[in-house]
Amino acid sequence: DQQVKQNSPSLSVQEGRISILNCDYTNSMFDYFLWYKKYPAEGPTFLISISSIKDKNEDGRFTVFLNKSAKHLSLHIVPSQPGDSAVYFCAASEGSQGNLIFGKGTKLSVKP
Amino acid sequence: EAGVTQFPSHSVIEKGQTVTLRCDPISGHDNLYWYRRVMGKEIKFLLHFVKESKQDESGMPNNRFLAERTGGTYSTLKVQPAELEDSGVYFCASSQDLTAAVEAFFGQGTRLTVV
Secondary structure: OOOEEEEOOOEEEEEOOOOEEEEEEOOOOOEEEEEEEOEEEOOOOEEEEEEEEOOOEEEOEEEEEEOOOOOEEEEOOOOOOHHEEEEEEEEOOOOOOOOOEEEOOEEEEEEO | OOOOEEEEEEEEOOOOEEEEEEEEOOOOOOOEEEEEEEEOOOOOEEEEEEOOOOEEEOOOOOOOEEEEOOOOHHEEEEEEOOOOOHEEEEEEEEOOOOOOOOOOOOOOEEEEEEO
């Protein structure tokens, strides 16, 4: 029973365009959400986070949107670059101190 | 600054054998996490240390898994005896931020294959 779902296993985007990665969750107790990026043979790298008291957090080209009523969050990358090609994991936790529940990941390919 | 380091990077063992994975967190990081990714599935939490104490070990699959963090520095994860379903990539992560401990730095992982 997955509590964090990433329903798109892959996404292909043209360089310079927007990449939108989606994530849904079922546990209403989650109040901290994160996105991690992972290259092959490396560990996940923290990208950006958002707490449930916000609906948007922006860091450079990366913006995370949170829709609590829909239990949905998304990661926008604008503009997309070939170096952004990686697997992106959505994760959630109850509080900012606990363990992370990960989705299965979405493989993003940004084509030049 | 050195990142989170895991040893070995790969390990192939036979069913029934023992394997010990090691994680060296970033210096000064009190929080240390172990996660595992089984082929094709999501990354799953195993346990969380705060310094040398186990804060949460609810993700440990069974008593064949033993994690230690003596002295609150490096950590080991021992699997004894290993079973086929233990195969996967084991990640260690560490963090210091007390307000957002989950924003952790991950190691490159140890790929364990049990044959």
